[in-house]
Amino acid sequence: MLNYLSAGHGTRDAARFSAPVECSSCRARQLCLPAGATDHRNVDKLVGRRIKVSRDSNLYKAGDLVGNRFYAIRYGSFKNYRADAAGQPRITGFQMSAEFLALDAIGLQQHNCTAVALEDSEVCEISCGSMKPLLPFFHSILSKEITDEQNVALLLRNTRAEQRLAAFLLNLSWRYGVRGFSPARFRLAMSRRDIADFLGLTPESVSRLMFQFKDQNLINVTGRDVTLVDAIGLKQLAANAGGAPGAALDATPQTLPLPRGEL
Amino acid sequence: MLNYLSAGHGTRDAARFSAPVECSSCRARQLCLPAGATDHRNVDKLVGRRIKVSRDSNLYKAGDLVGNRFYAIRYGSFKNYRADAAGQPRITGFQMSAEFLALDAIGLQQHNCTAVALEDSEVCEISCGSMKPLLPFFHSILSKEITDEQNVALLLRNTRAEQRLAAFLLNLSWRYGVRGFSPARFRLAMSRRDIADFLGLTPESVSRLMFQFKDQNLINVTGRDVTLVDAIGLKQLAANAGGAPGAALDATPQTLPLPRGEL
DNA sequence: CGCCGCATTGATGTGACTCAAGGTGCGTGG
DNA sequence: CCACGCACCTTGAGTCACATCAATGCGGCG
Numbered sequence: 001m002l003n004y005l006s007a008g009h010g011t012r013d014a015a016r017f018s019a020p021v022e023c024s025s026c027r028a029r030q031l032c033l034p035a036g037a038t039d040h041r042n043v044d045k046l047v048g049r050r051i052k053v054s055r056d057s058n059l060y061k062a063g064d065l066v067g068n069r070f071y072a073i074r075y076g077s078f079k080n081y082r083a084d085a086a087g088q089p090r091i092t093g094f095q096m097s098a099e100f101l102a103l104d105a106i107g108l109q110q111h112n113c114t115a116v117a118l119e120d121s122e123v124c125e126i127s128c129g130s131m132k133p134l135l136p137f138f139h140s141i142l143s144k145e146i147t148d149e150q151n152v153a154l155l156l157r158n159t160r161a162e163q164r165l166a167a168f169l170l171n172l173s174w175r176y177g178v179r180g181f182s183p184a185r186f187r188l189a190m191s192r193r194d195i196a197d198f199l200g201l202t203p204e205s206v207s208r209l210m211f212q213f214k215d216q217n218l219i220n221v222t223g224r225d226v227t228l229v230d231a232i233g234l235k236q237l238a239a240n241a242g243g244a245p246g247a248a249l250d251a252t253p254q255t256l257p258l259p260r261g262e263l
Numbered sequence: 264m265l266n267y268l269s270a271g272h273g274t275r276d277a278a279r280f281s282a283p284v285e286c287s288s289c290r291a292r293q294l295c296l297p298a299g300a301t302d303h304r305n306v307d308k309l310v311g312r313r314i315k316v317s318r319d320s321n322l323y324k325a326g327d328l329v330g331n332r333f334y335a336i337r338y339g340s341f342k343n344y345r346a347d348a349a350g351q352p353r354i355t356g357f358q359m360s361a362e363f364l365a366l367d368a369i370g371l372q373q374h375n376c377t378a379v380a381l382e383d384s385e386v387c388e389i390s391c392g393s394m395k396p397l398l399p400f401f402h403s404i405l406s407k408e409i410t411d412e413q414n415v416a417l418l419l420r421n422t423r424a425e426q427r428l429a430a431f432l433l434n435l436s437w438r439y440g441v442r443g444f445s446p447a448r449f450r451l452a453m454s455r456r457d458i459a460d461f462l463g464l465t466p467e468s469v470s471r472l473m474f475q476f477k478d479q480n481l482i483n484v485t486g487r488d489v490t491l492v493d494a495i496g497l498k499q500l501a502a503n504a505g506g507a508p509g510a511a512l513d514a515t516p517q518t519l520p521l522p523r524g525e526l
Numbered sequence: 527c528g529c530c531g532c533a534t535t536g537a538t539g540t541g542a543c544t545c546a547a548g549g550t551g552c553g554t555g556g
Numbered sequence: 557c558c559a560c561g562c563a564c565c566t567t568g569a570g571t572c573a574c575a576t577c578a579a580t581g582c583g584g585c586g
Contacts, residue, residue, distance in 0.1 A: 107403020140370020149412030
């Protein structure tokens with residue numbers, strides 16, 4: 001059980017609860033929910049219970065009842081998948097600490113996607129009701145989530161596989177950096193297959209591209225360990241809409257600050 | 264001015280205000296904001312002013328100040344575009360009556376995308392503050408918007424151009440149907456180019472596919488007038504992940520009720 | 527040791543983009 | 557009223573990126 005790389009086949013449902021911790025003492029404090037909130041009285045009332053989710057386990061499955069709750073990740077990381085038009089599960093995104101799960105299910109009776117831990121993780125359960133004192137903040141994270149999803153969709157319209165992978169790596173780098181980890185060296189929590197599925201490519205293409213980037217001295221890779229050697233070069237690659245279709249339009253050139261938030 | 268087909272080059276900023284109308288007497292009432300709300304006192308307090316937006320005009324542009332407001336479309340339709348990684352504007356979606364604009368900008372200082380009317384339209388301005396009495400509903404539409412964007416991303420991962428266009432047509436059909444228009448016959452509000460841009464294809468491909476569908480007796484097309492002849496066939500096409508990559512994964516087969524909400 | 531899943535690598539096919547040219551409908555101006 | 561111009565749309569031939577198929581290497585686990 002628990003292969004070196006893995007997550008995928010035979011997920012389990014395990015979920016253990018852990019002792020309550022106050023938000024104010026949480027490592028993810030600066031990035032997570034009430035990032036700007038100075039009123040700590042409200043902050044610590046937000047969180048219901050904490051839930052440990054071991055690697056390859058589901059936090060929730062498509063079809064599970066929602067119950068007006070969502071989750072903030074304390075540590076660890078998740079992949080999120082749901083059925084595509086053909087009924088096949090496809091990865092819709094990866095989430096890491098201080099990011100949220102199930103924001104897309106708030107108005108719903110039951111979840112329409114499944115969240116699987118990529119490593120041993122822990123999440124905080126938050127009831128929407130408890131967000132009342134922080135409504136503007138709550139709304140902004142919902143809104144931001146919409147933007148993030150739009151960014152994913154934009155990425156996928158960038159036909160070229162190169163750009164997708166480059167943007168993906170840059171996005172991860174950015175997110176690690178913000179969390180205090182090295183933005184230049186990190187370990188991928190997900191398999192090539194997961195990456196490929198998320199980017200709408202094949203694992204073979206991802207593999208080849210990784211080595212292409214390596215040959216171009218943009219990155220270093222061995223297995224899941226990635227080092228960004230030339231982030232600027234990567235950015236140029238991600239931006240070069242090379243063979244991408246569309247492109248023209250009205251043209252009100254705006255610059256996107258590049259990867260922001262979850263992918 | 265105002266060519267037969269158009270929207271695209273030389274958009275304007277015109278915006279006229281019109282006399283207040285009560286939500287309770289609005290044509291879009293059943294689909295729009297407080298769909299289920301029985302308490303009409305709250306309903307009519309939601310809307311600030313109404314804004315007429317003529318064809319090819321912007322409701323807002325990327326960079327405009329937000330001001331804690333969003334919009335519900337009373338009649339007409341819009342396209343929404345923003346800069347991709349290369350700084351080129353790309354269409355992120357189309358919106359029609361009883362759908363919302365600027366939900367992605369709620370926490371922000373300024374808009375990061377531009378909304379252009381595809382035909383003469385009118386929108387209702389809604390301040391987030393006024394949503395207090397309808398918070399659960401408000402949250403559900405935000406949440407639903409996230410889901411819709413995920414659906415777009417899913418669609419775009421379905422590599423095959425056939426499926427993208429089929430799904431797009433079905434989605435439009437569904438949305439027209441829900442609004443009391445014929446789901447089988449409708450007129451596209453957007454150009455081939457807009458469709459192509461949105462779907463990550465080229466106008467040529469869209470054109471060819473339209474005729475391919477016609478040859479297969481799935482639809483009828485002349486210009487922008489579309490008739491769905493064999494919706495079931497189209498659905499099968501949209502679902503047949505034929506040459507799409509990925510596909511496998513853990514497999515917890517779930518069926519997606521197909522097109523729901525905005526694309 | 528042998529199995530299995532993941533990752534890599536190569537050979538081949540094809541879908542969709544590219545480039546280029548021609549058709550069509552509407553608006554404009556003579 | 558007709559001719560022209562301009563988008564938009566269509567259609568065709570050639571090319572290339574990525575998927576597909578297939579085989580091998582590698583590491584962990586039973």
